Amino acid sequence: MKVVTGDKEIIKPENLVYKRSGLLTDTPFSYCPGCGHGTAHRILAEVIEEENLQSVTVGVCPVGCSVLMYDFLDIDMQEAAHGRAPALATAIKRLLPDRFVFTYQGDGDLAAIGTAETIHACNRGENILIIFINNGIYGMTGGQMAPTTLPGMISTTSPYGRDIKVMGNPLKITEMVAMLPGTCYVTRQSVHTPAAVRKTKKAMKKAVEYQKKNMGTCFIEIVSNCPSGWRMTPVQANKWMEENMFRYFPPGDIKVPASQPEETKTDNE
């Protein structure tokens, strides 16, 4: 969105409470109406901007709906092969240790094809932030069953519902990585309400601080929706997510650093 000259006349600076992050490009999001990706991108852009990290940030995009993330954020980014983002991020952080390095991955990317890369990057305690968007479905390829698809949930490859006897159980990979000594901060959030957005943004800010202190891997799961893949309206999808996804993937911190660093105590949110 371009700042129109008229803006200043309509909104006085002292009255401005919210503006679009300068780190979002003019490219319109390619996401479906109601999808959580746009919000997650937006708050990540805000965090990078507010923490003044643009010149030191290298991000890694996944394969999935957010494959074109680099079109939307005005930062240096690398496009990874499906599931391999944590391997790329490992090398980036080790070769440029003073940069802020993050990956942004969906459930298929992170918890199916990239399980090994995810687990081992976390196990090595790479000083990176992994943002994990979990909507229980392969959105980009048209709504196939994901590793996190709920029992009984219908997808194009589980048309009669996910039968856990045949298709296995939803993978709680966030709980798995929390068990590894290499992770310092593991949390599960969402972006479907203003309160949830604020919490997720706060979690991202914490992750930035922990990465600055080289405390280990930070892992933020964002339980999200897929109105198109779930065949629901955005409102129905968020309601369904609260009633079903949250039961299996309850929001909240799963692992926090033993002693909170000084800087994060003063929270000016």
Add this chain to the structure above:
Amino acid sequence: MKGNEAIAEAAIRAGVDAYFGYPITPQSEILEYLMEANPYEKTGMVVLQAESEPAAINMVYGGAACGKKVMTSSSSPGISLMQEGISYIAGAELPCLIVNVVRGGPGLGTIQPSQSDYFQACKGGGHGDYRLLVLAPASVQEMADFVELAFDLAFKYRNPVMILSDGAIGQMMEKVYLKPYREREKNLPEWATTGKPPTRKRNIITSLNLDPYLHEQHNQKIQAKYREMEKNEVRFEEFQTDDAEYLLVAYGTSARVCQKAVQLARTEGIKAGLLRPITLYPFPAERINELAGKMKHIISVEMSAGQMVEDVRLAVNGKTAVTHFGRMGGVIPTPEEVVDNLKSEIK
């Protein structure tokens, strides 16, 4: 020192920024040597044992996309696992070095030396229209020398370079002259993803183009690069070809065997010569075509069922007869076997 150790030591000396690898016989000495040398203390070179070959090659992608000199090494089954990453690296136009110390396949195959990965190295390997620049060392000295050469070429063309060696050269011990230490490069290329300063546009490293016309343009651009390589980077060596009537074409370990075979043949009055391609891609097709005019017969000698022979035939283009001789599955042919084969072909 061993060929594998020479690669490792040369990498430290060439100012390589990082090595990512996963153990596999017969090349594990590269990772072992680097771990023991602890180059991070000396030069700042990062050495990391990855959880798998796919992880290792994607670490190479991540590091190379930061504009750093990054390498990996493996042997045949591991290189197969890396093909996805290699295709992405070629598509994203990233410079890097991949070392393949070839063992016999297919499958788990054998740990003995082989040259059966020629097709994979020279004709693509992974998906899509792409090429690696392939260097074939025939001595421990060349194992060392080609590391620096590979990075020079990789950065010149923004293209992955492969050193296609084999278990024999990886494991054999020879005297090596090592180059002095070179400082790691401090200036990173302008395309590198290092964090966007206000002074430039954001850098994006990707191999994705959803628009087919744009993607065709991208393909044309990388193809043009390969044509440049074909024009400028062909390397080969000739042995007793001046008066030769029979030509052996062989690379790596086979070339060493053939050098002896040429000498043996000449003691029997057979005027044999050897052309050793040093770059397998780009292939010395022009020179082979030139030589073919005066040869009564050409044999492509390879430790495979006959892979390079296809390129030799294309180069010769019907000017003279071309056959293949080789052993498979990890067996190295003897010079006597090569001479016997030559005699049977010219009878």
